[in-house]
Amino acid sequence: MSVTIKDIAKLAGVSHTTVSRALNNSPLIQEETKERIRQIAKQMDYTPNYSAKSLVLDRSYNLGLFFTTLSKGTSAGFFYEAIRGVNSVIQDRYQLIVKGIDDYTSFQSITRKSFDGIIVVSQSDDDQSIIEHIAGKGIPLVVLNRPVSTAGVLNVLSDEEQGAFLASSYLIEQGHKRIALIEGRKGFKSAQNRKDGFERAMRHYGVTIPESYRLPGLYDLESGHHAMQQFLKLAKPPTAVFSCNDEMALGAIKAISEAGLQVPADISVVGFDDTVFAAYVTPALTTVRRPIEQISKEGAIRLLDNIENKHHETEQVLLKTELIVRESVKQLSI
Amino acid sequence: MSVTIKDIAKLAGVSHTTVSRALNNSPLIQEETKERIRQIAKQMDYTPNYSAKSLVLDRSYNLGLFFTTLSKGTSAGFFYEAIRGVNSVIQDRYQLIVKGIDDYTSFQSITRKSFDGIIVVSQSDDDQSIIEHIAGKGIPLVVLNRPVSTAGVLNVLSDEEQGAFLASSYLIEQGHKRIALIEGRKGFKSAQNRKDGFERAMRHYGVTIPESYRLPGLYDLESGHHAMQQFLKLAKPPTAVFSCNDEMALGAIKAISEAGLQVPADISVVGFDDTVFAAYVTPALTTVRRPIEQISKEGAIRLLDNIENKHHETEQVLLKTELIVRESVKQLSI
């Protein structure tokens, strides 16, 4: 059917071994022989059979890119940026295989033979089992986006505490003192980190926040909306709100406008994540950008390094987040 | 290293051929032998080596999902929905390999051996060359999202003319008569189709549109903004605008509010595509939804059918679009 090195060998009058060596640029073969063989290969439109290569070299040329889920929950922008980042690094050295972890009924098919390395973009603690399976099989692995401490696993994520600190500090620097916090979902690492950053900022600037200015959320529109309603009922409502993600911020904004108030004229709002729609809502949302694309790039680079140099580092890399100032915060005159 | 059928054979006291047959549930093998071998395989945690399988069966178990570009331009939501749709169909029968067409320096590596089938989500006429390469190699192929007439190629896309008709009709039915059109980018098939739908609606309802109510756009924010400014300068500005995509609609809305007018109170706007942000802008944008996920599902289903039944149909499937009514259109009292 398709042309093989044996076909080339016949035409060149050499053995297939020589062809194999020539095409792999082995120093054993004479330069002019190499060149002649390359010519013929090109002319015959030869492409190596990667299944055969894989079989003998014990490399699959596959890189897995696994998300917690493809079917529900994962935000499109997040997904897109992650793939983009990884893809920009691997070029054509590897094939990128995209999968949702929840599509696996069994991890049995995830083996050393079928993946040279795997990137898990983890959004949930439930991913722990697949992470351990992969690490257990000795497949080079990097986990993005969620802190993980399994041995032999690379871990790249953004410094969310610092991001929350940035956002909260910004509110204070704009003159706000009555600042409320809508927390993330209980049990999520990110929720804890973001809350920690908020509190560090308050301590750092000597601002004290009453207990009534703190409400738990679920990372969804609904819970942000509800929390904001509670804040508005207070005798002294906050002048600014730090919402632990953009989605809840949106819910909060809705609640504010339903109450006949305006953002940012009456109440300022800051979100977290810089979701795609953050720039498009009115007012455009001031928020914290996590460098997803950079995280995935960094992760891919280190993974390839681990694969090609056969060392398994256990390392955690924290990347800085960035405050994106838009229109949802008002500067208070003092 | 890892366990092979020969290892199982040794333990079971049979030949490796018998093991292969047993695990493939061949009718040649006695039922109890099969069961015994399955037991042993399970117990040894055996997983087939897919490289070896591929080599002998001449199937790669890979499905390519190619986008025009991953690095620039492709919208995140579009990208996400397409992957989701395809992924939901293939389950674990195939590996999904995601690539940007512009990442290829040469199509040489795209062969029958490395892909059992390919889905091209095409957004540009420039994709024609890869489409022809793939079709030329005899690889089962389906092209989504853009009309294509290469022989042997399946083609699934949405009926954009019908969508534009829907949107335009809606404006008329809400009482609008002075309706302007911001066209798509010249030379794009979608631009022509959407314009056609608009004009059919006008004819159908007997509404005549002056030449000054038609302006070309480039599918970007900027051009929508600019076109709207022109409309606003007219002696009799339109009461409604059909923008050939959401992005330009957003630009138009911006121009309207800059002019001190409100959407939809003063001017109504309809977009096209139902981009992710359409629901989040203020006012939420009434627009036409293309069933991307359904298109990619449908495409994947037909591709698999073609692969597994080894027939190459040349067929074009048009899927209906849907009008998503939100808040950007006002009902005019007559």
Add this chain to the structure above:
DNA sequence: AAGACTATTGTTAACGTGTGCATCATTGTG
């Protein structure tokens, strides 16, 4: 009861590539 047939299993080769070792020619050395 002999031959034909069937059910089950084994033998061997094949897929396309890479590699250790053998082979051969050529050059260098004393």
Add this chain to the structure above:
DNA sequence: CACAATGATGCACACGTTAACAATAGTCTT
């Protein structure tokens, strides 16, 4: 000039799987 060293190439096997064909034992037919 004989022999070692070097450079270039080929031979044969391996990787893990499937499949055509062979082999064996048991069953059926007449």
